[in-house]
Amino acid sequence: xxxxxxxxxxxxxxxxxxxxxxxxxxxxxxxxxxxxxxxxxxxxxxxxxxxxxxxxxxxxxxxxxxxxxxxxxxxxxxxxxxxxxxxxxxxxxxxxxxxxxxxxxxxxxxxxxxxxxxxxxxxxx
Numbered sequence: 001x002x003x004x005x006x007x008x009x010x011x012x013x014x015x016x017x018x019x020x021x022x023x024x025x026x027x028x029x030x031x032x033x034x035x036x037x038x039x040x041x042x043x044x045x046x047x048x049x050x051x052x053x054x055x056x057x058x059x060x061x062x063x064x065x066x067x068x069x070x071x072x073x074x075x076x077x078x079x080x081x082x083x084x085x086x087x088x089x090x091x092x093x094x095x096x097x098x099x100x101x102x103x104x105x106x107x108x109x110x111x112x113x114x115x116x117x118x119x120x121x122x123x124x125x
Contacts, residue, residue, distance in 0.1 A: 001026045001114040005095045008119030015085050015123070021078040021095030021116055028076040029053070032102040035069060035080045036109055037091035037121075047093070048080060049105035058105040063089070085123045092118040 007019040023031065034049035048069035050057045057069050068081045078095055096112035106112065 001031060001097045001099075003095050003097060003114055003116035005093065005116040005119040008093060008121045010122045010124060011085055013086055013123055013125050016081070016083045017085065017121060019080040019082065019093055019119060019121075023076050023078070023097060026099070029073045030102060031097040031099055032104065032106060033071065033078045033098075034096050034106060034112060035093060036096060037093045039091040044094070044109055046107045046109070049107055050078070051105055052102040056103070056105050058107060082121070087123045087125045090121060090123050092120050094118045
C-alpha cells in the first residue's frame with residue numbers, strides 16, 4: 001500500500017485544517033487506517049484510527065472533541081478534520097494502514113505496516 005498525505009500548512013490558533021491521505025496499490029476497503037503525529041523532540045503519538053468501513057473510530061483524548069477521522073472508500077481517501085487548533089498540535093502528521101484485523105481500530109504504531117511520508121502542520125499562537 002502506498003500512502004500520500006497532504007493538507008498540512010500554517011494556521012493560527014483556533015483555525016482549522018483538513019488532512020487527506022490517498023491510498024493506492026491495494027483495495028482501499030481491505031485496510032484499517034490511522035493518523036499519528038510527531039512533534040520535534042517527541043515520540044510519535046497516536047491521533048485517530050478508523051476501521052475499514054468507517055463504522056468504528058477512535059480519537060486520542062488529547063484531540064477528542066476537536067479532531068475527527070473519516071474515510072471515503074470510493075475515493076481511496078482518509079481524512080482528518082482538525083478544528084480549534086492549538087500550538088501544541090504542531091507536528092508532522094502521518095497516515096498509516098494495516099491489513100490485519102481491519103474491522104477494529106488500532107491505536108499503536110506497531111500495528112501498522114504501511115506509512116505515508118507525513119505532512120507538516122504548524123499552529124501559530
